[in-house]
Amino acid sequence: MPEIHVKIASSVGLHARPASVFVKAAAQHPGTVSIGRPGTDLVDARSMLSVLSLAIGHGEEVVLRTEGEGADKALTELSQLLVTDLDA
Template sequence: MPEIKVKVASLVGLHARPASQFVKAAAKHAGPVSIARPGADPVDARSMLSVLSLAIGHGEEVVISADGDGADATLAELAELMSTVDS
């Protein structure tokens, strides 16, 4: 399963609005998409509660994984979103 590491740019971390934008973008992918802290168990990136439960803060690194057709494009889109999300 392809994966990418990216730092969260949002000043509020992956909370509320930035998390919502991330979950909506992940939900567009037909295959499984997950997010995790490096070395930790991944959660479903299409679940708002799962993403919020990670309590990811500003500047933290996350690992995003996707599988299936278009996985690389999905990872690129999600990485771009994570690195440019406003607070």
């Protein structure tokens, strides 16, 4: 179960448009994708409501974890989204 810690680059954090882009990308992967703050329970990254409920701001560190088929590929692709300003 690979995981990575990344800082959110989007200027508005993981809200509205950036969250939508991330959730849609997470839904494309066949395995499980989870996200959350370090030291807390992670939520389903395919759920817009769950991701928005985290209220993650710009520059905050998150844990991204993937499981199942294509887990490493998913981790790489999704972490790249998080370190990109998706609101630009």
